[in-house]
Amino acid sequence: MELLLKSSKRPQLKLSDAAKGEIREMAYVIAEPCIGTKDTACVDACPVDCIHPKKDEAGHADSEQLFIDPVECIDCGACVPVCPVSAIYAGDDLPEKWAEFQQKASDHFGR
Ligand code: SF4
Ligand code: SF4
Numbered sequence: 260m261e262l263l264l265k266s267s268k269r270p271q272l273k274l275s276d277a278a279k280g281e282i283r284e285m286a287y288v289i290a291e292p293c294i295g296t297k298d299t300a301c302v303d304a305c306p307v308d309c310i311h312p313k314k315d316e317a318g319h320a321d322s323e324q325l326f327i328d329p330v331e332c333i334d335c336g337a338c339v340p341v342c343p344v345s346a347i348y349a350g351d352d353l354p355e356k357w358a359e360f361q362q363k364a365s366d367h368f369g370r
């Protein structure tokens with residue numbers, strides 16, 4: 260029994276790593292329209308608190324936009340309809356002209 264548990268544990272870890280990579284690829288992304296608006300409406304809509312920097316966080320004033328943590332985002336889409344400038348896209352729907360914003364988000368969180 261113990262052996263079975265051990266052998267089933269390792270594959271689970273590998274699957275978890277694979278899933279993590281998938282989430283990074285698919286996570287929602289905030290694109291160019293946020294710049295100049297940055298009203299943080301999306302922050303209140305997010306159930307996992309993965310949009311930063313928030314108003315009360317260091318770096319908020321200096322950051323020209325908000326970013327979605329690509330690892331923590333659960334792809335629920337709740338932030339999309341509340342954005343007044345339609346700045347938020349599912350990763351695979353992100354317009355090509357704003358492709359760089361995916362990397363910007365990763366860089367922001369050091370992912
Ligand atoms: S898709 Fe969901 S989890 Fe991801 S940033 Fe938007 S509200 Fe948060
Ligand atoms: S709701 Fe839209 S414009 Fe406002 S901070 Fe979020 S992404 Fe930027």
